Amino acid sequence: MIDLKGKSAVVTGGSRGIGRACALRLAQAGASVAILDRTDWKTPETESCSGQIRRSGGTAVSYELDVSDSAQVDAVFERIAADRGIDILVNNAGVLHAGSATETTDEVWRNQFAINVDGTFFCTRAALRAMLDEGSGGKIINVASISGLRANPGFAAYCASKAAIVNFTRQVGIDYGAQGINVNGVAPGFVETEMTAIYPPEIRAALEGQTPNGKWASPDHIADAVLFLASSLSDHICGEIVAVDGGWLVGTPVVVPAGTSGTVE
Template sequence: MSDTASRSVLVTGGNRGIGKAIAEAFAAQGDAVAITYRSGEPPEGFLAVQCDITVPEQVEAAFAEIEEKQGPVEVLVANAGITKDTLLLRMGEDDWSDVIETNLTGSFRVAKRAAKGMLRMRRGRIIFVSSVVGLLGSAGQANYAASKSGLVGMARSIARELGSRSITANVVAPGFVDTEMTAVLPEEQKAQYKAQIPLGRYAEPAEVAGAITWLASDAAGYVTGAVIPVDGGLGMGH
């Protein structure tokens, strides 16, 4: 990997929140950045490809378009994810399967497809965006926690499989991040969350993006199979 040459980067779910911040951080470095999005209007400045990662045919079509327009994916950030929070005894089969299919199986799908090109190039970076919830657990989020903790085992298995080809696989586990999703929470609930965080504040999306761009840099060339928490100390020790 080179910090100076423009690379082909793909960020799934890169149209808003953390994903958009990640895409912007790579673009600021001079990389060619593609994003996937499911609906709505994507932000300008990126190669935006509409793709539902739960549909294998759409994933294949997205990669074909990206490879044609900016070359094989050298850095993959598997960020796309959903939540369907509810307590275990109220959780329906669809609540479980939809979250697993998007967050875990969707990440597997894009990683597998990206790895084909990386193996031919004999280099690459795969970065999964997990969550502190995947390490600590959270009431009402059994499905989400399972999907996010599954990314750790998948990344570490990929790291062992593909390391000999100079391909790394790592996980970033954000805590509470200041995004549109957290902005709508009641102030009392925000205060309760912040009280649990040693740094006493939410992360900025750019702080998560900074950890991810570092993992994709030359400086992190010997880091693989790692879980990097960006959580203000919330999940320390896990």
């Protein structure tokens, strides 16, 4: 049982999808959670994530901010650090632009990097400052992607942005390990969220077929790995990227005709 009582966590993009699942997991483990998002998503059927945590007896606050705005990020992190300290940061906020290199405009490229890469950098820097001031270590978990570790056809800007997050994670991971701050990442495969609602059913089925365990992830699968990396169970892991992808990066299933067997010499 992972116990995060007394810990203060910040989750960017934490009001829906993978970020919401992470915020709920961390709160279930006892952490107080600050949810940072460009808007506090709720629908007639679904209450806000912070509201759900508070109704379940946990502690949560939410702030509306754009992670690509460093002044906003610094101001919110300073406030959270002063109010409750910062022990855990999950850099999850992100957007997905589809398009090959020739289909990608300057504006799309810059927006992709502003949110995914600049946002991760601004929040990491602000959290590191708070953690170093407090002097009691910390955990930073970056939500990268399998698209940061392998090429993904038709997603030029997105793949480049996630690859930047992967190596930023490794670099920061080795710079701050000695201060007791573990910086690691997760690389989700295909996850059921608003972001992947763009995939038509035939593409979905094809992607399932390429995944060794034959399934897409739920946001909870990713949150379970994030919870592990946010806990003391990960104290000796620095700058690592954990794939949560049903085996996709390890190998794509190859269909071998029935009856094929024997030795080739």
